[in-house]
Amino acid sequence: MTMRAAVGLWVLSAVICVGRGHHHPDHLGHGNDKASQDTVEDGSANSVSLVNEANQEFSFRLYRQLAAHADSQGKNIFFSPASVSTALAALSVGAQGETHRQLFSGLGFNSSLLTQTDVDQAFQRFLQRANNTSQEDASEGTSVFVDNGFKPKPEFLQTLKHSYLADGFSVDFSQAAETADTINKYVEEKTNGKIDKLVENLDPSTVMYLISYIYYKGKWESPFDPELTKQDDFNVDENTKVSVDMMNMEKRFHTYHDHDLNTTVLQLPLNSSYSMLLMLPDVMATLENAISPNHVTKWLKAMTRPRKHDVYVPKFSIKTSYNLNDVLSEMGMTDMFGDRANLRGISEEQGLKVSDVVHKATLDMDETGAEAAAATGISIMPMSGFWGPVPVLKFNRPFMVLITERNTEKILFLGKIINPTI
Missing domain, CATH: 3.30.497.10 (Antithrombin, subunit I, domain 2)
Structure with missing residues (x-):
């Protein structure tokens, strides 16, 4: 050979x-x-x-x-x-x-x-x-x-x-x-x-x-205030909670609630033409088994009028x-x-x-x-659970994350955060 x-x-x-x-x-x-x-x-x-x-x-x-x-x-x-x-x-x-x-x-x-x-x-x-x-x-x-x-x-x-x-x-x-x-x-x-x-x-x-x-x-186009970051619980599952540094900001955000997927979507604009989308589903499997480019397009087009929300997002690596x-x-x-x-x-x-x-x-x-x-x-x-538009939007349980270029909708990064501490 x-x-x-x-x-x-x-x-x-x-x-x-x-x-x-x-x-x-x-x-x-x-x-x-x-x-x-x-x-x-x-x-x-x-x-x-x-x-x-x-x-x-x-x-x-x-x-x-x-x-x-x-x-x-x-x-x-x-x-x-x-x-x-x-x-x-x-x-x-x-x-x-x-x-x-x-x-x-x-x-x-x-x-x-x-x-x-x-x-x-x-x-x-x-x-x-x-x-x-x-x-x-x-x-x-x-x-x-x-x-x-x-x-x-x-x-x-x-x-x-x-x-x-x-x-x-x-x-x-x-x-x-x-x-x-x-x-x-x-x-x-x-x-x-x-x-x-x-x-x-x-x-x-x-x-x-x-x-x-x-x-x-x-x-972020609007950075979070470090003074508002506090310890909080993140619910990994029904039986497991972990302590995280939870960032907080109250301002007008672009959000969308997808009734078909029972998912609330938050857009966090980054500098230039990039955005992070955070997706908080009622049932994770419903979102991850169905999500498609058409959903991303729909969400971005629907986010025309920002609404005031009190947003909590974990800080993690x-x-x-x-x-x-x-x-x-x-x-x-x-x-x-x-x-x-x-x-x-x-x-x-x-x-x-x-x-x-x-x-x-x-x-x-x-x-x-x-x-x-x-x-x-x-x-x-x-060779050899249902979420409607609410004043408080808290990402304190598993969510999906996507980094996209807004104009082309090119997906740079995609993932699911089950436990921010691991």
């Missing part, structure tokens, strides 16, 4: 501040040059809309898969759909045949309406739009770490550079500990220290890592970590993990497969704003 090379494909997403500078390995080239920043004029607006809609649908399908998994029971859920979809879209550049079909289908891309080029151009627009907001606390991009003895197809690297704005680095994966440290420092810089150890065990036969990051740190292999397989993306993987768009030299897809995320909420980070890793290895 011939020894096959390994590729690691990692995706990183973060909502955070600008990181510190680090020494980088040798550069293969930058994606942030003028050519890759030029607006894609020939990209169809319809294709961009189709990809955006697919990404939104994917967000909630992935959420439901995570929520259903035994590993998630009794735990907070928090992840970046934008990170995972960017990762898998970048991976699809190098996928062919049935592997490519499964990736497109799993991501919700209609292959009869969308080509790989359409998808690549759409993600280029998304990334350019995110980076053209000219605010320090938001950026998105990708990077690829390639073993100095591995030669990917030039067109694969060129597409990553042009469409996914990828920076390129040449490393020596046989020096596993040193290279892992290099990658981790890069990720730590992009997430301002929030994700400090994305790579924990690096296989020395790895030949490539792809990292996609989304960075954002938002400040949480971290999550997932291996998404089983989750993505259950969503139909199976072949990339086994000997049937067809990643010949990356290289014809050897058979490659995905060994792990790992996602890590953090969310910090305090009186000033929200800070979040997430990282998704795809390692390619060798």
Whole structure:
């Protein structure tokens, strides 16, 4: 049996501040040059809309898969759909045949309406739009770490550079500990220290890592007064209460009560065009089993007239970590993990497969704003009760959270807070 090379494909997403500078390995080239920043004029607006809609649908399908998994029971859920979809879209550049079909289908891309080029151009627009907001606390991009003895197809690297704005680095994966440290420092810089150890065990036969990051740190348009933050109970379930720091503010808020889902929705605007939506359901399962992009659209459109509320929201910091292999397989993306993987768009030299897809995320909420980070890793290895509008709105029991760009309704982060203290 011939020894096959390994590729690691990692995706990183973060909502955070600008990181510190680090020494980088040798550069293969930058994606942030003028050519890759030029607006894609020939990209169809319809294709961009189709990809955006697919990404939104994917967000909630992935959420439901995570929520259903035994590993998630009794735990907070928090992840970046934008990170995972960017990762898998970048991976699809190098996928062919049935592997490519499964990736497109799993991501919700209609292959009869969308080509790989359409998808690549759409993600280029998304990334350019995110980076053209000219605010320090938001950026998105990708990077690829390639073993100095591995030669990917030039067109694969060129597409990553042009469409996914990828920076390129040449490393020596046989020096596993040193290279892992290099990658981790890069990720730590992009997430301002929030994700400090994305790579924990690096296989020395790895030949490539792809990292996609989304960075954002938002400040509330109306910050909470720290003097009003008090200890209060949070009801994890009928039998469990935990003590939390409960922030409080009385002002006019945009809220909506969804009678179909028996859920009250609070919009907390962040700086620029981002918002956090907090969803307090009567029955969590009713909300999480039914929530869709159409609900988000409906809520945002209905929030036209702010009403005065006395709002209580817990202050917290949480971290999550997932291996998404089983989750993505259950969503139909199976072949990339086994000997049937067809990643010949990356290289014809050897058979490659995905060994792990790992996602890590953090969310910090305090009186000033929200800070979040997430990282998704795809390692390619060798084949072998009723709530009406009320004056007091208190998030003192499990609720869902969503960070969205209001104009495009792009979902940066999505989750469920069961216990703010874990």
